[in-house]
Amino acid sequence: MITLVKRPMPSRMWSVTTPIIAVIATMIAGGILFAALGKDPVAAIRTIFWDPLFGPNAGYFRGQLLVKAGPLILIASGLAVGFRAGIWNIGAEGQYIIGAICGAGVALAVFPAESALLFPAMVVAGGIGGLVWAMIPALLKNRFGVSEILVSLMLVYVAQNLLAYMAFGPMKNPQGFGFPGSRNLQQYPSAHNPELIAGTGMHWGVVAALLAVIGTYVLMHRHIAGFRIRVAGEAPKAARFAGVVPARLVVACLGLSGALAGLAGLFEVAGPSGQITDAFNAGYGFTAIIVAFLGRLHPIGILLAGLLMALTYIGGDMAQLMLQLPAAAIQVFQGMLLFFLLGFDLLTNYRIRFGGAPA
Amino acid sequence: MLLTVEGLTKAYPGVLANDGVSFAVAPGEVHALLGENGAGKSTLVKMIYGLVKPDAGAMRLHGAPYEPAEPRAARAAGVAMVFQHFSLFEALSVAENVALGMENPPPMRALAGRIRAVSNAYGLPLDPNRTVGDLSAGERQRVEIIRCLLQDPKLLIMDEPTSVLTPQEVEILFHTLRKLAAEGTAILYISHKLEEIRALCDTATILRGGRVVASCAPRDKSARELAEMMVGAELKPVDRTGRRAGAMVLQVAGLDLAPLSPFGPALRGVGFDLRRGEVLGIGGVAGNGQEELLAALSGERPTAPGTVLLDGRDIAALGPNARRRLGVLAAPEERLGHAAAPDLSLTDNAILTGTVRKPLTRKGFIDKSAARSFAQSVISAFDVRTPGPDVAARALSGGNLQKFVIGREVLQDPVVLVVNQPTWGVDAAAAAAIRQALLDLAARGAAVIAISQDLDELLEISDRFAALNEGRLSAPRDTAQLTLEEIGLMLGGAHGMQEAAP
Numbered sequence: 001m002i003t004l005v006k007r008p009m010p011s012r013m014w015s016v017t018t019p020i021i022a023v024i025a026t027m028i029a030g031g032i033l034f035a036a037l038g039k040d041p042v043a044a045i046r047t048i049f050w051d052p053l054f055g056p057n058a059g060y061f062r063g064q065l066l067v068k069a070g071p072l073i074l075i076a077s078g079l080a081v082g083f084r085a086g087i088w089n090i091g092a093e094g095q096y097i098i099g100a101i102c103g104a105g106v107a108l109a110v111f112p113a114e115s116a117l118l119f120p121a122m123v124v125a126g127g128i129g130g131l132v133w134a135m136i137p138a139l140l141k142n143r144f145g146v147s148e149i150l151v152s153l154m155l156v157y158v159a160q161n162l163l164a165y166m167a168f169g170p171m172k173n174p175q176g177f178g179f180p181g182s183r184n185l186q187q188y189p190s191a192h193n194p195e196l197i198a199g200t201g202m203h204w205g206v207v208a209a210l211l212a213v214i215g216t217y218v219l220m221h222r223h224i225a226g227f228r229i230r231v232a233g234e235a236p237k238a239a240r241f242a243g244v245v246p247a248r249l250v251v252a253c254l255g256l257s258g259a260l261a262g263l264a265g266l267f268e269v270a271g272p273s274g275q276i277t278d279a280f281n282a283g284y285g286f287t288a289i290i291v292a293f294l295g296r297l298h299p300i301g302i303l304l305a306g307l308l309m310a311l312t313y314i315g316g317d318m319a320q321l322m323l324q325l326p327a328a329a330i331q332v333f334q335g336m337l338l339f340f341l342l343g344f345d346l347l348t349n350y351r352i353r354f355g356g357a358p359a
Numbered sequence: 360m361l362l363t364v365e366g367l368t369k370a371y372p373g374v375l376a377n378d379g380v381s382f383a384v385a386p387g388e389v390h391a392l393l394g395e396n397g398a399g400k401s402t403l404v405k406m407i408y409g410l411v412k413p414d415a416g417a418m419r420l421h422g423a424p425y426e427p428a429e430p431r432a433a434r435a436a437g438v439a440m441v442f443q444h445f446s447l448f449e450a451l452s453v454a455e456n457v458a459l460g461m462e463n464p465p466p467m468r469a470l471a472g473r474i475r476a477v478s479n480a481y482g483l484p485l486d487p488n489r490t491v492g493d494l495s496a497g498e499r500q501r502v503e504i505i506r507c508l509l510q511d512p513k514l515l516i517m518d519e520p521t522s523v524l525t526p527q528e529v530e531i532l533f534h535t536l537r538k539l540a541a542e543g544t545a546i547l548y549i550s551h552k553l554e555e556i557r558a559l560c561d562t563a564t565i566l567r568g569g570r571v572v573a574s575c576a577p578r579d580k581s582a583r584e585l586a587e588m589m590v591g592a593e594l595k596p597v598d599r600t601g602r603r604a605g606a607m608v609l610q611v612a613g614l615d616l617a618p619l620s621p622f623g624p625a626l627r628g629v630g631f632d633l634r635r636g637e638v639l640g641i642g643g644v645a646g647n648g649q650e651e652l653l654a655a656l657s658g659e660r661p662t663a664p665g666t667v668l669l670d671g672r673d674i675a676a677l678g679p680n681a682r683r684r685l686g687v688l689a690a691p692e693e694r695l696g697h698a699a700a701p702d703l704s705l706t707d708n709a710i711l712t713g714t715v716r717k718p719l720t721r722k723g724f725i726d727k728s729a730a731r732s733f734a735q736s737v738i739s740a741f742d743v744r745t746p747g748p749d750v751a752a753r754a755l756s757g758g759n760l761q762k763f764v765i766g767r768e769v770l771q772d773p774v775v776l777v778v779n780q781p782t783w784g785v786d787a788a789a790a791a792a793i794r795q796a797l798l799d800l801a802a803r804g805a806a807v808i809a810i811s812q813d814l815d816e817l818l819e820i821s822d823r824f825a826a827l828n829e830g831r832l833s834a835p836r837d838t839a840q841l842t843l844e845e846i847g848l849m850l851g852g853a854h855g856m857q858e859a860a861p
Contacts, residue, residue, distance in 0.1 A: 227710060234702050243683075
């Protein structure tokens, strides 16, 4: 019989190695899946993990890597802070949309302004938009004890409908020949979030993501505020004893994650996407949850996990294109990654013992 | 002999919990198992009750080999056990709780009748229709005992049964146990309260480090001799000298607080004064507002203006850190999860409460090396047995973690220190060290509030004594002039429980 024995202390070694083992297990299980679909598993894995970085067209894909990883890392950094505290913001997708609408709204309202101040103003508006959207679950939780998980999730669908309304209504491009969608901010110089170094995919959102990684690292691992956030997640009573006021913690954590998600939305709409359309959001807010956990809720881990997740997006697209793998197979593949991670995670806190059950 | 135990051995990873334990219990005998925490008493009775399988050794019941594979088998053989921690559903009635523990419960009405009959017969009257959540700790224990008695046991095991009882309730319990013994039921009685064992038990088997070190008739020994057999060393009494009552420092008046848990009590009109250099003992059975009182004093739960004054200044609205800044520190009862975060290292747990009065941060940034050396100084000053300050709090034994928690607060040089159950589950040597540390702190001019269920402890260290009962605090009285009888009455007597007329 196999039994699990709780370790007296969480294992350092396993906590670092489980993500790597999870990636390897995903590759193996994914390979079996692809083989079952009648594709060459080695070719499929190489297409997903190798070709985007070192394959024949890698020059183009490498830039895409940062474009996709930027918003994931930015959103996941904020989410991880809340998750550490046991505050579950599942609605980053909604905050991302609202951030984009608010930021783009500022630019579109003053079109065609030419001012160096416009872009910074959009950044502020995007951040505030996401923050305000996240304050709705925060206030409902503090005032009425409503679950922030449900409220933040449901507000995603509200935000999506608001997005569609904006794309077909108030924000529709008056010179767009009746097509839905706003003016393209890429053709609006003072509002555009351009590629900073050609060919790298680096834009202000990527810079913000890196700053968020550094900022949350300093907060969570160097500052007393982050220490208290961590304690709140591990032992709520001990946190209260250490002076944490739960209601303030809810506001701070949802506010931070909402603001960062809003920023990610703004940088996306002003840069790679360019337009408010009803299909603007691509699920970054949800994928960021996987990124946060894959990165062990640790800023450096999130940086790496964001890049890895971006890679599976790009590689998955390539595999669809070149090997005719179904899109669902790629999603299953990404899901496996989280599944294996959470599964192997058990080893951080438990040892496996073979043989008789101890008393 | 009813039960004979021969050479029982049980090893857990890294520790030999029982090492060749042998003893015997005769029918109608009240047999004490004595020992410190970790001496192996619990493992031993768990083996007898079928919860743990011995690695080696044998047991015989009524002369026949006895190897219970599970508690059900033990119960079928006539062995029953009352655990220290009750397993009762608060929202269900007494009869429903009893039915849940039975293999084939009779119809509710019949069961209620049997509960009434058995409880009256043994002097433990109990209304089967009352909701357990409304019962006092003593009454809850009756439910557990009745549950066992309905099985008509030949051997009744009781694990620390008096830790939640007032002296009057203890008397009633002993009366019942003596009656059971007179009818031929053997009782295996686990406790570390020596006076009780001397009053109740016919024989005692003393365990130390998993081995039987002595057996004796407890009536022939003094409590001190028994304690020294348990500890295996001479005990030195605490030193109470060097303290002088100084200026008034803490005044609490008209303190009300809503319960922290659904069946918990509300604090109502709690009030007392405290001087520097003084130790105020607050006794009471757990669940009578101790946690609430600590939360109100530590600042975790702010209370109405003017209810808590420090040096005449109103601090009722201040949170824990603001109070720490003024010197009001606390050590809550629940070590893992409240006083300390289980998965954090001792260094991090030093940061938990230490940043306000110790320079462990600079502009909000944690100074890890300062925190580490503070944790190290707590470890050395309080003799905390641990490989080092980087070990997770949950890896420490209860006694060692408690020494760390108390030491962490004491070394912050408090003006007022509030401790709840400072030595609960702590071995005798560590408990003595903690009590001495509290007295030394008071001798240096701090005021100490010790909330405890252990009356012997409070009589040993406190200058004045007050009882907390159902959220109300009695007026503090000089400890030196109190008898155990009076203390019992202050604690609410038998909580309205009575023995049935014979």
